[in-house]
């Protein structure tokens with residue numbers, strides 16, 4: 001979908017990627033060529049994203065995270081509301097412990113060492129490399 005700054009839907013045109021962040025790709029629609037006027041933004045889910053599960057350790061409840069859904073959104077839909085602020089993986093407000101499974105870190109908050117430990121992640125944007133994450137909630 002293309003929208004201009006006034007939320008008008010624009011026809012698909014050539015574009016280039018400005019930023020690939022979290023599970024979304026934000027693309028500047030340049031009208032087909034670099035150097036042409038900015039005409040809008042396109043937001044797409046990463047085509048490689050797949051559904052997975054998260055388990056709330058304290059209750060044992062297992063929640064499915066759809067391919068086009070964030071962990072935070074899936075948790076909220078099940079009544080587990082996390083503190084959120086930026087929802088872009090920048091601020092760390094949603095930082096949550098991971099007891100089992102392998103996070104797919106897509107934030108800009110954690111250091112490389114923290115990511116390598118795999119014992120916490122940002123559910124506003126990060127996903128899973130394993131079929132299930134057990135969350136310290």
Ligand code: FES
Nearest residue numbers: 085087089092124
């Ligand atoms: S809400 Fe800011 S990193 Fe998740």
